[in-house]
Amino acid sequence: MSDLLGRLRGRGWRMTSQRRVVAEVLDGDHVHLTADEVHLRAAERLPEISRATVYNTLGELVVLGEVLEVSTVGRAKRYDPNARRPHQHLVCSGCGTVRDVHPVGNAIGDLPEEERFGFAVGSVEITYRGLCPACA
Amino acid sequence: MSDLLGRLRGRGWRMTSQRRVVAEVLDGDHVHLTADEVHLRAAERLPEISRATVYNTLGELVVLGEVLEVSTVGRAKRYDPNARRPHQHLVCSGCGTVRDVHPVGNAIGDLPEEERFGFAVGSVEITYRGLCPACA
DNA sequence: ATCCTACGATGGACTTCGTCCAAGTCAAGA
């Protein structure tokens, strides 16, 4: 995330106070926020920022590859600013907490050739589910 | 799925024409349908079946463990009647096609102890993404 | 420093997916 503003400028994007604030929220220590959580935190700094702008900016950051969308089961999408280091997720089935994890295997290699059906497999997404100590 | 109706009865559930039709739709060769797709097909056989009943029945089948929910990226949940045999999914980023696959590794074992954060990890969901031959 | 203007922001309507509820219906046991 660190030089996101510079990269945006490099792509000819206007630097607005709204985009700056959204980037700052994502750059903080809070990870895996929903769009509305990002909006809430952004509005603490810039009270008039709109929901639509937060959605727009998040979508742009996803296309840029600066932020990842984390799919959830029936709940709101979560946005992951840790796009630099490949990782997977450990999710608590009780409270919904999401933690980054780094499994050691090679999941793509584990998919047999005869089960690839001619696909060009480009990525793997792994979600570990369980109960955190507090919810157990 | 095969003896689903018998198992439902065994749990003391009433057998209604609606539940029978939903089970028949899921038992067909069409897999990974959305709730509305299930409703559409069910309504071909039983025109007056309501959306609410389809949602209710699908939810009950999920709790029973007869059907799995497949999380998608921002789109409607898909329901998977193949709950007997553990498997994972290969999804085409182009057209959205979903195929069942059976990777050979042990993904749960690949998660280092120091990254489990005290969680009781119960399941792993793996999604392979890529382009199918038609979309490549 | 000021002007221009195309790109971005805004908020409210709209869509999609799903849940909830009060009222009516009916499966199945007595």
Add this chain to the structure above:
DNA sequence: TCTTGACTTGGACGAAGTCCATCGTAGGAT
């Protein structure tokens, strides 16, 4: 056949997200 509570229904409601006409402004041009 009767009874009853579980099931179904349609419509209202809600959450998450998109769309769009209009307004505002970042940043290049002068």
